[in-house]
Amino acid sequence: MRPPGYLPYLPQAEPIAVADNLWVVDGPEISYRFAGLKLPCPTRMTVVRIGEALWLHSPTEYAPDLGKRIDALGDVTWIVAPNSFHYSHIADWAAAYPAAACHVSPDVIAKLPPLPDRPIPLGDAASSGWRDDLEQLHVDLGGFVETLFFHRPSATLIVTDLVQNFEAERIPNPFLRTVLRIGGSTGPGGQTSLDVRMAARGHRDRARDALAHILRWAPQRIILSHGKGFDRDITAELQRAFRWAT
Known part of the structure; x- marks a missing residue:
C-alpha cells in the first residue's frame, strides 16, 4: 500500500460531533493537480441535523458502513x-439516498452524471428547509464559485476551498510540503489557495465583499474541507486568510 501523502485525520469515515447537531466526517486523501504535479489533499464532510433531517456538505467518498453511521x-x-x-x-450519495435533494454549485450542473432528480442550483437564498438554521452566501469569483454556509445555532462558518489550512507536519514528503507552502494554504495560517486566487483574478472586490459579509455573521468556529479548522481568533484568521483580496 502506498504511504499517505498527507497523514490522515483519525478516525476516518466516522461522524465526530463538533457541536449540537453538527458533525464532521474525515474521508480518504485525494490528489489534485497544481503546476503539473499531483498533490495530496485530505477531505472532510460536514453534517448538520435539522429536526430529523440531515444536510450533507461536500460529501466524502460513499461507503455502506459510513452510510449506516450517517x-x-x-x-x-x-x-x-x-x-x-x-x-x-x-452521484454516489444520491444513488444511496434517491429521495434526497441535491443542491449544487451552478457551474457543475453540466458536469454531473444523471441523478435521481434534477439538481438545484445554489445561490444566496437558503432553501426553505434549512434557512432557520443555515445562512448562506454565494461567492462568484469568475473562474471559481463557492457557496459559504453559516450554522447559526453553533456560530460555525463552513468553508470548502475559499480557505484551506494544510498542516505541514502531516506532509511527509519535503518536496510536496514545499510546493504546498508555495501554494499558500499551509498552516498554521492557511488562506485561499493559489489556484483559486488565480481563478479569481479581476474579482477581488467580490472576495472583499464576501469577507465583510462573513464578519457580520461573527462566527466563533470555522470548519474547513481541507486541513485544520479554527476555533479562536476567528476575525484575525479570516482577515489574514483574505489578505490577498484586501
Missing part, C-alpha cells in the same frame, strides 16, 4: 456540492 444520526434530506470542485461523490 443513518444513525437522522434522515439524509439534502446533499450539497458547494463549489466548482467538490462534486465527485454527489
Whole structure:
C-alpha cells in the first residue's frame, strides 16, 4: 500500500460531533493537480441535523458502513456540492439516498452524471428547509464559485476551498510540503489557495465583499474541507486568510 501523502485525520469515515447537531466526517486523501504535479489533499464532510433531517456538505467518498453511521444520526434530506470542485461523490450519495435533494454549485450542473432528480442550483437564498438554521452566501469569483454556509445555532462558518489550512507536519514528503507552502494554504495560517486566487483574478472586490459579509455573521468556529479548522481568533484568521483580496 502506498504511504499517505498527507497523514490522515483519525478516525476516518466516522461522524465526530463538533457541536449540537453538527458533525464532521474525515474521508480518504485525494490528489489534485497544481503546476503539473499531483498533490495530496485530505477531505472532510460536514453534517448538520435539522429536526430529523440531515444536510450533507461536500460529501466524502460513499461507503455502506459510513452510510449506516450517517443513518444513525437522522434522515439524509439534502446533499450539497458547494463549489466548482467538490462534486465527485454527489452521484454516489444520491444513488444511496434517491429521495434526497441535491443542491449544487451552478457551474457543475453540466458536469454531473444523471441523478435521481434534477439538481438545484445554489445561490444566496437558503432553501426553505434549512434557512432557520443555515445562512448562506454565494461567492462568484469568475473562474471559481463557492457557496459559504453559516450554522447559526453553533456560530460555525463552513468553508470548502475559499480557505484551506494544510498542516505541514502531516506532509511527509519535503518536496510536496514545499510546493504546498508555495501554494499558500499551509498552516498554521492557511488562506485561499493559489489556484483559486488565480481563478479569481479581476474579482477581488467580490472576495472583499464576501469577507465583510462573513464578519457580520461573527462566527466563533470555522470548519474547513481541507486541513485544520479554527476555533479562536476567528476575525484575525479570516482577515489574514483574505489578505490577498484586501
